[in-house]
Amino acid sequence: MNIRDLLNIFTNLLDKKDKRKIIFLxxxxxxxxxxxxxxxxxxxxxxxVATNFDLIYKNDFYHKIYSFLGLQSPLQFISFLGAFLVVFFLFRSLIYxxxxxxxxxxxxxxxxxxxCYVFNNYLNFNYSNFVSENSSxxxxxxxxxxxxxxxxxxCFLQISTEILTGIFIYSALLFVDWKMTLALTFFLGIQAFGLMKFITKRVAKEGKKSGAVWQILSRTLSETVGNFKLIKLFSNEGHILKRFESASYSLAKSGVINKILQDLPRVILESLGFFTMVGMILFILWTYRDSSAVLPIISIYxxxxxxxxxxxxxxxxxxxxxxxAFNSLGSYYLELPLKVESLGNQKINFGEKIEFKNIFFGHxxxxxxxxNIDFIIEKNQKVAFIGESGAGKSTILDIIMGFYPVKNGEILIDNKILDKSNLIDWRMKIGYIPQQVYLLDGTVAENVVFGRTYNEELLIDSLVKANIYDFLLTKNGVDTIVGEGGIMLSGxxxxxxxxxxxxxxxxxxxxxDEATSALDTDIESKIMDEIYSISNQKTLIVVAHRLxxxxxxxxxxxxxKGNIFEVDFSTKSTNVILKVQ
Structure with missing residues (x-):
């Protein structure tokens, strides 16, 4: 870590108000x-004065204070100085x-x-960056x-305070005896420099190790939660625990080494300081042969x-x-601002059609x-996309929803180009049902509303249309708890x-997007009947693999193979599975 790294942190992550606070501090x-x-x-x-009362009368400064206060004896003057010292040290403690x-x-x-900065950036990720980012x-x-x-x-602010304090005290020592102060500086400076060179390399190494281990721990926890059933099914707890224990042990070991390295300078410097102090006292006594004459100097040192x-x-x-801390730090705080998508609030009307015009796309x-994808979806039309796995069916849905920017071509809504300026308004016109439904660990109401403005009438109406409201009335209604990921509900x-x-x-x-593919045929048929019924006056876009x-x-x-063409299935069978998986 160098000054440039520190300046980058302050420049990129602190606003004007924060910088003013730092200047104040x-x-x-x-x-x-x-x-x-x-x-x-x-x-x-x-x-x-305590060791030589005569200074009260010999020193002009002391004598002026003594006379101004109207004190009657040296003992009263010493008592006054002692009381002042106590008050000043209390004041010093209060300031600190x-x-x-x-x-x-x-x-x-x-x-x-x-x-909050990181979480906000994460929420505003460009979708293509989101899918490539590891959640850990x-x-x-x-x-x-x-x-x-x-x-x-x-630490930066604490170091600044300690350095300033050291400069002021050092200046006072130079004023008392500059030769002795410089000699001590030379002796202790060499020791401190050598100590610093030895320790900083190890600390940086342990910091990098800590950062890597933290990521392993986060990934292990995330993967355990996401694959809990498989872990139980394969009786794989031992392998996961071993991986976690290994990372946790490495983190603990790194922390121990870091703690030792942080405490080591204090132990060494205090020992060196004590030896130096003893040597200095002996030197002064041998030089001056009179302890009373040099006691104040010894005391101040x-x-x-x-x-x-x-x-x-x-x-x-x-x-x-x-x-x-710096070496355990990830790159997020410098990279995140580049990944956030900036969207406008312009309105876009959908009254006629969605048109893909000469679209090229690749991940x-x-x-x-x-x-070179071209197609038109008329308003209130029911449209399906089929194809082999990985052909790009879901990608087309993502492009329609504005999650992926196209490389070439245009998406037109009623002949108006869909872009970042109107994407927010466009997304508000879309209801999305994915294959993998993730439910919050909360109530049905919280899961349906999902952070939007609460309207009980709309909530009940949507549950009735989804044909689940009657079931909920046998439980706790819209306040029915679904469990984490909807574990308390059927598929x-x-x-x-x-x-x-x-x-x-x-x-x-x-x-x-293959919203019913994980369900059995009977349940899928019922749900699709309901979807077709409620989408009578809506545009319906489906990706599926059952006819x-x-x-x-x-x-x-x-x-x-990257191309699109319209097909016609004349078969009347409703259980044919299209070979598109």
Whole structure:
């Protein structure tokens, strides 16, 4: 990690308000450092006068204070200085507490905003980026990386405070005895530099290891939840647990090494400081031969060491924490803004037709999946797409819904081009029923409304049309709990909830992407009867592999080798399975 990396974080992730707060905190840290330095500086006069009362009369500064206060004896003057010292140190503690509170409040607030920043970007992903992104990376970015970023900013501010305090105290020591101060600086500086070079490389290495392990843990948890039945079926718990334990152990080991490396500078520097202090006292005593004459100097150096060595140790610790956090950080916080789709709110009317005109599309740069696709879907028409698995049926539905931008060609709605400027309004006209229905762990109402404006009349109407309302009345009505992923419902019931969800906004277009393929023939037939019935005044677009599902469609398009052509099935059988899987 270098200054450029730190500046990139501040530039890309902090707004103007945050930057003003950081400037305020840095200014406050200067004040805290001055108070810290003064708290040490005023100890020397107290010790000097306490060991030599004659200074009250010999030193003009002390004598003026003594006379101004109208004190009657040196003991009263010492008592006054002692009381002042106590009050000042209490004031110093209060200032430090206020600074710590403001700093913590800012840092934790940034954790909240960083986590929301990632989640907001994730919600606004371009769909093509969404399908290529590993969800475990997003979990890590929200929970782990947000904490790491907060730690980087906190440590930066703490380091700034400690450095400023060190500069002020060091300046005071130069004023007291610049030769001795420079000698001590040279001796301790060499030790500190060598220590820093040794530790930082290891900390960076452990940070990178931690980031990689966190991603493995997140992926393992995500895959376990998604494949729980298979794990139980294959009795595969041991393999999954072993994988989790291995990653967890690596994370714990990395944390232990990091903790040791963070504590090591404090132990070494305190030992070096103590040895240096003892050597300095012996040197002064051998040089001056009079302890009373140099006691104030010894005291100020002892107090300075008492404050500077922990400060230097904290600088090491904070820097290593920054390094560890930065190296465990993913690339999300620099990449996400490039992936967010920016959509407009322009209106687009659908009164006549949807037209694909010379459409070319491919998921990969050099691989074209759909070539020169042309077709028209009239309003309120029932249309089906068939083809082999991977031919591009679902892709066409995704393009209609605006999830994938086309490479060439145009999508026209009533002869108006569909693009980012009107995509939000277009999507609001669509009800979508996927093959895999994911239900929230909540009530039926929450699953149907799905974050939209709640309207009980529309809710009940959509459940009645989906032919599931009577069943719900035997339970808790719209407040019936469905369980995580709809585990408390049958496959057909989950599909009906999905239909109700699609109907809730009274869409002009219903899109079914193999929505009934996982159901048995009888249930599928009933559900499709209901869908055809409720879509009487709607445009229906279906992808399916059973003829019974698409038998009542007015147009059937087949996708084959990237091309599209209309087909006509004259067979009357309703159980024929088209060879398109």
């Amino acid at each position: 840095l200014s406050f840290s200067i004040f805290v450092s001055l108070v810290e330095t003064l708290s040490l500086s005023i100890v020397m006069p107290f010790i000097s 507490f206020i600074f710590s509170y403001i700093l913590s409040n800012f840092a934790q607030g940034k954790y909240h905003s960083f986590a 990376s997003v979990y890590k970015a929200i929970f782990s990386d947000a904490s790491s970023l907060t730690q980087i900013i906190t 002892a107090l300075a060491f008492y404050r500077l060595l922990p400060s230097l140790s904290r600088i090491f610790t904070y820097y290593n924490q920054m390094l560890y 990969e740069k050099n691989k074209i999946l759909l070539k 057909g019931q989950k599909q009906r909830i999905a239909i109700a969800r699609a109907l809730y906004s009274n869409p002009q277009i219903l899109i079914l 019974s599902t698409i038998a009542r469609c007015e147009k059937i398009f087949k996708i084959e």
